Each structure stands twice: as C-alpha cells, then as structure tokens.
Amino acid sequence: MSNKVLILDFGSQLTQLIARRIRELNIFSEIRPYHIPMAEIKAFGATAIILSGGPASVTEGDSPTISKEIFDLGIPILGICYGKQLMCQLLGGLVQVSGEREFGRAFIDIKTSSPFFKGLTGQKQVWMSHGDKATKLPDGFVTLASTDTTPYAAIANEAKKFYGVQFHPEVAHTPDGLAMLRNFLVDIAGIKATWTMDSFLENAIAEVRKTVGNKRVICAVSGGVDSSVVAALLYKALGDQVTNIFVDTGLLRKDEAAQVQAMFRDDFHVPLHTVSAGPMYYERLKDVSDPETKRKIIGKTFIDIFEEEAKRIGDAEFLAQGTLYPDVVESVSAFGGPSAVIKSHHNVGGLPERMNMKLVEPVRLLFKDEVRILGKLLGMPENMVGRHPFPGPGLGIRIPGDITPEKVTILQNVDAIYIEEIRKAGLYSKIWQAFAVLLPVRSVGVMGDGRTYDYVVSLRAVTSTDGMTADFFHFDYDFLAKVSNRITNEVRGVNRILYDVTSKPPSTIEWE
C-alpha cells in the first residue's frame, strides 16, 4: 500500500490547507489539478483520493469534472464541498442551485455511527461555504449528518468507501475536521500514518538523485531558511555535484555573511562558495535614490554575478531553489483549461531562462514551518531556523535615499542592537518581522556638552500571518526606551529614534 493521498484540486482557496492537515496526521499527500489524465491518477497509486472544493457550480454546463472511471478504481474517495456535489452528480444523484445559500458557521447533527464520525456524536460545529445542494442521493448512499438547511451535509456509500461532506473539514472553524480526516484516511482507507520529515527527506533525496543523475547543480544561497535547507538537502543527495553560491551583497545584516558561512561549515558540513560583492554593489548604487531603480540594480547585479560564477563552474544543467508549496500551487490554475497547470515562481528571477537551466525545487511540497522542521533535521541551528524574513534587496531598501558603506554600517549596528533586545525580551517569535530603517534626514541633538547633527532611525516591528497584511507590534514604552538608549549610546552617527506605528495597508512592511 502506498499510504499516499491524491488531492484533486477544483480551485478552492483551501486546497493547500487539506494537504497541510493531512501532513499533520503524518500522512503524505499531493495536490494535482482535477484535469490530469486518468493514467496519471492510476500511476500515482493513491490509497485514498480527495476531491477538493471549488468556486464553480456543478449545475453549470461547463463546470470542471472528472471521468466517472475514478469511481471504479476501488479507492476510497472523499468529496469536499464542490467535490461532494460532483461525486453526487456523477454517481446519479441530483444537485440543484439552493435557494438558501449557507456560508460560515453551521451545526451538523450526526445521525449515524459511521466510521467517518468515529468518536463524534450529536451536534458539531462545521464551516460551510456553498450555494448548491444535493436534492437526491445516488443509489447506495445514505445520510450521515445534516444541518437545518442542508439535509445531506455528510453522505456516504459505506460499502464502496465513498464519502462526501458539504462543509470544510480542513479549516480551523470545523474543530473536529482533523478527526474526520483521520477517520477517513486511517480507519476507512487503512492508511498507515507513518509519514514524517525523515521519510520526506529520504524521498526527496531519492527524487533529486533521479532527476539530476550525474549532472551538475548550482544552488543560490541567500542565507534565508529555504535556500539554506535546499543546499543542505542537495548536498546530502548529490555531494560535490552541487555548487552552493552565496553572494555577499554588502547589504546583509550585521555579521550575517559570517553566520551563514559558519552554519554551512560547522552545522551542515557543506561547502559554500561566497562571492564578496559589496564594493560592486556600492559602486553601482552610488548616488541612486529612486527605490525601484535601486531594486532593479540590486537584482541585475545579482544575476550578473551569478551568471559569471555559473560560467566559471561550467556545465551546470540545474538550478536549485527554495520554492515553497504556497508558491507552487495556483489554485486558479484548475480553471485555466488544460494548458494552465501548476506554475512555479522563479525565486531567482529570470535566471533559469537566461541561462537555459532546469529547476530543482526539492521543498516545493512543504509549508514554511515544515521547512523549518526539515532544517533542524539537517542540522540547522535554532537561531537560524526561526529567523524573520529578509528581503532579497536587503538593507538596500531600508536606507531611503542613496546608499553608502557608512550608512550600511550604521544601520547594521542599529539593527543588531534592536534585534538583540527583542530576543532578550522573549519577543522575537511573537513578531513576524522587525528591523530598523535609516532615514535620509539629520536632526540636531545634544550629547555631553556638544551639539550633534546626526541620522534619524525608525524602528519597525509587525505581526502578520503571511506578509500580505500587517499590524505594528505593540511594544511597551520601557522596551522602546531601552532600545533607544542603547542605540544612541552605542552607535555613532544616530541621535534620534522613531517607532513606526503604521499598519499594512496603508503602509507596506518595508519602507521601499
């Protein structure tokens, strides 16, 4: 038995969450678009199949569908929301547009002792989001649970192990959803919950070896968690077929280049080729103050350096990068017709095309926190695993106006004190991202008996779940006073500290 779950995606925003929940159960799953050929479904060798939700209505003529053959494979199938309606319709039931749309919280009344609801009885809270309703069940199906407005909220053909739920078991608002998924996958489909990050690592290594063969790979290391984990994983799989290139742009955080090098040397035991390119970046950024121009120069310089290094290495056919799951699956792709399938985001913008390289993305099936677990498994030290996100253009977009080595050094020192105090106060992991910004403004101050005319720094700290929206972090005044004191005492050239109290929107997290 493969112990793998195939999730067919019908375009729900929640499909990734289904995969995520299944992994929480220590079971492996993969998402594929609903329109993959039946041969691919068979070749996948799933022990159970889940049909996801989706925004369409099965009552429309050209709505996404699958071959009925899927129900002859002898594999247990769970349909969620749209997936349930589709199952119902394809097997001979009737689905109609409902007069009463049901969105948000609802309560199901569990009517049977079906294994799907093992350990659950009576009324249970679920989360609904649908406008269609099954009005006649297919032959062989029974009702397992209903709500006031949805008589067929959960249905099943227990003999064939087909289940359908109108609600979303994958969301937190369905508190017993994980138990239902467990009941379906473990008790009903008989999957052994043995998937762990160790087995992921083993599989990923085997897969990378198969893909790359004896060719050469280059891996662009940024110092962040994702690319570092990929580098360590690839080295385990391919040894010295891999060249890890780390570009020190001169725009990194204080001591960051040394920390990344130490991590590769002492914790990963993986060779890292560092290109010290600070002077080149400073030269190209001289007197440039427009934010977009700065970003473009920084990006282009990276590509130039990388291309040069790749030429030096010679015959590399593959480029590795730390693309994560949320970057990979575009749920809307399911509706773009047969040609629009899963797209990859190219982290190292433009490089693969320009250099005619193939991509290796060994953590593309993982979520951020799973990559962190993998990182620990590969020996990544604790203080590196949970680091706040850091933008590609680095401190270059935290110094509004022109960039000079002097300004970068001041900002690095300010930032290091700020982060050190945040860590000391036990706040680091409560904050999505914290950093300092050096403003292109000087202000008058007094120190000892003398007048100063120095830089102004703004501190920023935000909470967020995904970086898309953010709220400023509510430090207490004593904390801010302490940080302000330390910075003005310890960093020459700064005499005024501000705290940024804007959220995103209307601001962005970074200043440029």
Ligand code: XMP
């Ligand atoms: P903004 O400033 O747009 O940032 O609110 C949202 C998140 O994205 C990060 N960020 C970047 N990351 N390259 C990156 O790798 C970039 O050019 C870039 N710009 C912003 C930012 O740090 C925050 O986490």
